[in-house]
Amino acid sequence: MQEPSREMVDVRGYNLGVSRSGKGRPLLILGDFVGPQTWQPFMDTLALTYEVILPRHPGFGGQPLPEWLDNISDLANFYLDFMDALGLDLVKVLGLGCGGWIAADLATRNAARIDSLILCAPAGLHLKGVPQIDTFLLSEEEGVLSLFHDRAQGETFLAGVMAPELEDARLQNYEVNARLTWNPRLHDPDLRKWLHRIATPTLVIWGAQDRIFPPAYGEEWRRLIPEARLEVLPDCGHAPQLEAASAFTHLVNSFRSIERVAP
Amino acid sequence: MKIFHFHLMPYAHMDLDAIRREGSAWVTLSNQHYDPIKGAELYNEYLDQMEFADQLGFDGLVVNEHHQTAYGLMPTPGVMAGALARRIKNGKLAVLGRALPLLNNPLTVAEEYAMLDNITRGNFIAGFVRGIGAEYHTFGTNPAESQERFAEAHDLIIRAWTEPGPFAYEGKYYKFKYVNPWPRPYQQPHPPIFIPSSGSLSTVRWAAQKRYTYCQTLAPFDAVARTFDLYRQEAEKAGYESSPDQLAWSNAIFVRETDEKALRDVRPHLEAYMNEFLTRNPAMMSPPGYSSVESIKRVRAIKGYRSARQSAEEIIERGMVIVGSPNTVREKLAACQDRGRFNISLTKTQFGTMPHALVTENQIAIAEEILPYFRDRQPQPTRVAAE
Numbered sequence: 001m002q003e004p005s006r007e008m009v010d011v012r013g014y015n016l017g018v019s020r021s022g023k024g025r026p027l028l029i030l031g032d033f034v035g036p037q038t039w040q041p042f043m044d045t046l047a048l049t050y051e052v053i054l055p056r057h058p059g060f061g062g063q064p065l066p067e068w069l070d071n072i073s074d075l076a077n078f079y080l081d082f083m084d085a086l087g088l089d090l091v092k093v094l095g096l097g098c099g100g101w102i103a104a105d106l107a108t109r110n111a112a113r114i115d116s117l118i119l120c121a122p123a124g125l126h127l128k129g130v131p132q133i134d135t136f137l138l139s140e141e142e143g144v145l146s147l148f149h150d151r152a153q154g155e156t157f158l159a160g161v162m163a164p165e166l167e168d169a170r171l172q173n174y175e176v177n178a179r180l181t182w183n184p185r186l187h188d189p190d191l192r193k194w195l196h197r198i199a200t201p202t203l204v205i206w207g208a209q210d211r212i213f214p215p216a217y218g219e220e221w222r223r224l225i226p227e228a229r230l231e232v233l234p235d236c237g238h239a240p241q242l243e244a245a246s247a248f249t250h251l252v253n254s255f256r257s258i259e260r261v262a263p
Numbered sequence: 264m265k266i267f268h269f270h271l272m273p274y275a276h277m278d279l280d281a282i283r284r285e286g287s288a289w290v291t292l293s294n295q296h297y298d299p300i301k302g303a304e305l306y307n308e309y310l311d312q313m314e315f316a317d318q319l320g321f322d323g324l325v326v327n328e329h330h331q332t333a334y335g336l337m338p339t340p341g342v343m344a345g346a347l348a349r350r351i352k353n354g355k356l357a358v359l360g361r362a363l364p365l366l367n368n369p370l371t372v373a374e375e376y377a378m379l380d381n382i383t384r385g386n387f388i389a390g391f392v393r394g395i396g397a398e399y400h401t402f403g404t405n406p407a408e409s410q411e412r413f414a415e416a417h418d419l420i421i422r423a424w425t426e427p428g429p430f431a432y433e434g435k436y437y438k439f440k441y442v443n444p445w446p447r448p449y450q451q452p453h454p455p456i457f458i459p460s461s462g463s464l465s466t467v468r469w470a471a472q473k474r475y476t477y478c479q480t481l482a483p484f485d486a487v488a489r490t491f492d493l494y495r496q497e498a499e500k501a502g503y504e505s506s507p508d509q510l511a512w513s514n515a516i517f518v519r520e521t522d523e524k525a526l527r528d529v530r531p532h533l534e535a536y537m538n539e540f541l542t543r544n545p546a547m548m549s550p551p552g553y554s555s556v557e558s559i560k561r562v563r564a565i566k567g568y569r570s571a572r573q574s575a576e577e578i579i580e581r582g583m584v585i586v587g588s589p590n591t592v593r594e595k596l597a598a599c600q601d602r603g604r605f606n607i608s609l610t611k612t613q614f615g616t617m618p619h620a621l622v623t624e625n626q627i628a629i630a631e632e633i634l635p636y637f638r639d640r641q642p643q644p645t646r647v648a649a650e
Contacts, residue, residue, distance in 0.1 A: 060380075137400065139546050171556045178551035179407035182399075 001046070004039050004054070011078065011085045014066055017056040022047030026088055027252075029054045030079065032097030032239070033177040034135065034143060037061050042245040049253050050092065055082060057099075062134040062169050069208070072124070072180055072188055074097070076105035083113045090115040094252060096241055098181065103186070104225075107202075108194040111178040117202040118252055121213055121238050125220055133211045134185075136178070140170065149209035149237035157242060186213075195224040202228040202242045203255045205248065207236030264600055264637040266629075267323040267357065268316035269513060269609040272309045272343075273540055274333040275616045278299045282333070282539040283627040289397045289543040296333065306336070308619045310346055312612070313628065317351050319630035323350055323388070325609055327459075328360025330394075330594045331401040334540045341375045348382040355386050359459045359478060359609070362394025364409045365402040369416035369437060370444060373423040385449040390457045390478075391417055393466075396475065398547040407552025410465070412436050424453040457511065462490040463558055471497035471505065478511040478609060484582030484599055487512055491603045507642050511607035512599065515584040515614045518628035522587040529586050530575040536615030537578050584614075589632035596637065604642040 004021035019039055027050035031037045037060055045053050057067040058078060069072055079102060083091065092115050095103030099121025107117055135143045141158060148154030161170075202225045206218035215232055222230040231251055236244045274297060280469045281296055313324050323569040326343040329335035337343055340360040347356060348606045356379065361372050372391075380387040399406040415434045419442070422432070428443030448454055460466040470477040473493050479487045491510050498505035517533070519525035549559060579586050585595045596608070610631060613622040 100643045115475055136550060137544070138545055139544070167558060167560065175552040175556070177406050179405065182405040182407065182550075185403075195633075 003045070004037050004047075004052070007014045007084070009055070009085060011082050014058055014078075016058060016061075016082065017061070017063065019054040019056075020051065022049070022051050024050045026053055026091040026092050026095045028079075028083070028088065030093065030095040030099030030102050031057070032099055033057070033060070033173060033181065034097065034147065037173065038102055040242065045245070045249040046252060052229075053086070053088075055079075057176075059179075060169075062172065065176065069176075069180075072101050073105055075102045075180075076109060079106050079199050080110055089113055091229050092116050094118045094120065095122055096120045097238065098177070098186075100124070101186075101191075104195065104198065105188070105191060105219075107198045107200055108191070109200065111200045114200050116255060117198065117200045118205065118255060119202065119221060120205040120240055120248070121207060121210055121218075122204075122221065123181065123186040123213065124188055124191050125217060125224075126184065126189070127216055127220055130214055130216050132213065135212060136182070136251070140174070146211060147237055147239040148243055149207065149235055150243065153243055192224055195221075198224060198225045199227060201255075203251065204228050204230045205251055206230065206232045206238055207238060207240045207243065208232050209236060212237045212238040264606050264608055264640050266608045266610055266634055266637060267325045267355070267511075268321040268626075269325040269327070269359075269611050270309055270312065270313060270613060271327060271329070271335040271611065272305070272337050273335055273536070273613075274302065274498070275305060275613075275618070277333045277539070277616070279535055279539045282542050284351060287543050287547065288334055288395045288540050290400050290547055292333060294331075308622075310343070312619070312622055313347055314350050315345075316612070316626060317347075317353050319626055321354055321610075321630070323355030323357055325359055327358075327364055327390075328392070328394075329379035330365075330398050332397070341379070344379050345382075348379055349442065351383065355388050356383050357388035357390060357457060359390035359457055360392060361369060361390065362392050362398060363416035363420075364412035365394050365404050366416070369419055370423060370439065370442065371449075372416075374444045374446075374456060376420075377424065377444060377446045378414055380449040380454050381446050383449075387450070387454045388457055389454040390459060391420075392459050393553075395551050396542055396553045399550045399553060400547060406550035406554070408436070409553050421453065424448050432524065439516045451495070456647060459513070459562055462486060463554065464493070464553070467493050468497045470494065471509075472501045474498075474503070474505075474509065476509050476511055476607065478513055479605075480513050481583060484603070487582075488603045491605060495604075507604050507606035508606035510603065511609050512603060512605050513609040513611075515611040516592060516596070516629055516633065517584070517612075518589055518592050518632060519588045520588060522591050525587045525591075526575060526579075529617075532575070532615040532621075533575045533578055533584065533586070534619035537583070538572050563650070565602075589628065592629075592633055593636050596633070597640070597643075600637075600640065601643045601645045606642070608637075629632075 004019040007018050008015045009018050043052050048217035093103050100119040116215050133146050144158050145154040205223045206215050218230050222228045233240050233244045233247050240248045283294055293495050326340045330338045340358045344358050353567045363369050375486045376389045393409050415436050423444050429441040432439045432442045456475045457478050458470040459473045461480050477494050479490050495505050585592050612626045
């Protein structure tokens with residue numbers, strides 16, 4: 001497997017770290033805020049089909065906190081600038097967790113450069129009466145484990161991300177995560193009002209045992225985005241890309257813009 | 264030294280087994296454990312204790328602020344201060360709350376404190392705090408904004424007290440077209456300001472720069488002394504020599520005829536206070552952004568901190584409270600005053616599960632045996648310092 005290349009991209013004065021790998025149509029991955037924001041094995045699989053582009057979110061992973069960063073919509077607008085800066089056209093956008101929230105917000109604003117949208121267990125909506133784990137009351141370790149349905153898989157994964165040399169970046173990420181998602185908790189009350197504007201073909205992927213955003217949320221996303229299809233993966237928690245990587249990458253690879261949902 | 268009478272007003276009837284079972288006395292401990300019949304009695308006993316302390320000659324009465332916990336029943340300290348404002352005859356009245364970042368409108372604090380300052384004819388002391396980590400869970404305030412909100416709210420309140428109104432205020436978090444609070448403070452330019460903190464470098468530095476009285480919350484005395492040293496250093500860096508009147512130590516004192524009797528009588532109440540009532544998980548106490556990355560790492564590095572149950576002997580040994588015969592308490596408090604070079608003691612006479620009758624005896628003993636000894640006492644040079 002080829003190592004991803006690392007480069008810095010200047011987006012209107014903010015220098016952003018970007019990893020790239022593979023050849024093919026561009027696939028922009030907007031990662032989650034919890035867990036590592038580094039290159040993951042499932043991205044190598046996707047890089048066999050696409051040119052995978054993984055930016056490190058502004059303010060995360062040791063990068064300075066931009067003065068303009070107050071909420072998720074700021075990141076949505078930032079990534080529109082980012083796509084302009086890279087000259088990306090007809091890009092497939094994959095958003096994971098909070099990255100899915102950014103992707104959906106972005107697509108309600110301007111989807112001109114987007115070929116198709118894949119949202120994997122996105123944050124951003126709130127459903128009354130659906131019990132959710134409060135990850136901010138968990139220890140760092142329990143927080144990572146809560147992403148997984150299978151605890152043994154979670155513990156294997158945890159061992160890799162809890163390295164002491166990553167502690168500073170983890171703590172910084174956690175702080176910026178809180179800045180953006182603490183209240184309203186992991187959602188934007190205004191987002192649901194505008195999801196009908198997403199005309200792009202959209203695939204929503206969910207883990208059947210997601211405890212952070214239970215599958216009822218997947219149904220809600222499917223209902224609110226006109227051209228959306230929902231795929232629920234069994235035996236899987238909040239991070240299908242990690243816990244059910246082969247089923248996940250298969251879904252991403254086989255979702256094409258020409259695929260339209262029957263009216 | 265000034266000795267103020269400080270109260271947390273804990274829910275002393277709390278079923279301690281329930282705290283052990285639920286693993287928390289904060290945030291998630293159900294309020295179904297609170298019995299209003301017993302609670303009403305407690306509130307009145309506690310207010311009686313405060314009024315009695317004023318009659319006994321304590322230098323001031325101090326209330327504080329905590330939310331959604333059995334640890335303290337004063338979510339709105341202004342209510343207690345209001346109940347005391349017309350009763351207090353001798354000492355000062357201090358609110359060592361208000362958690363400014365938790366409030367949507369900090370101007371309410373400018374108003375509330377100015378009212379208390381007027382009612383007491385200028386005997387009021389104004390506290391400003393950020394609130395503890397757990398309170399960012401209970402209020403929903405974003406902990407990553409805590410420092411910025413505190414700084415802005417403080418700025419707004421001081422300006423509201425000192426600049427002629429009305430004026431417009433345009434901050435990042437607080438925006439007002441008209442800032443013009445009635446009444447104005449009785450004391451000019453404003454009441455003395457006390458800043459309680461657990462000892463974070465940024466708060467100590469800021470308080471020293473502002474010449475505000477720094478109040479060290481519950482901590483082993485070694486840590487208290489180090490923090491007070493830090494304050495003096497920060498004052499020097501700011502170009503002045505700080506006075507012992509700018510430093511206050513928050514403690515608890517329990518006096519009986521002998522050391523043995525004191526230890527025996529205090530044990531269940533002290534151990535409940537330091538163990539059960541302080542039960543909370545680290546994530547609850549340290550929400551992201553509330554503390555800097557450096558201070559989170561510093562706390563993590565102190566392995567086992569507060570993780571094991573502490574016995575009364577250990578708590579006393581670490582100098583978090585002073586317990587013993589009148590002689591022992593006088594000697595220990597004097598040693599602390601000399602080592603920490605502070606002139607204000609914020610002293611709890613009730614803590615944990617301690618019942619009213621025992622508190623009254625403790626208050627009388629402190630008033631008779633301790634207060635007179637310290638009335639005019641200044642920090643003395645310690646042997647090390649004298650050499």
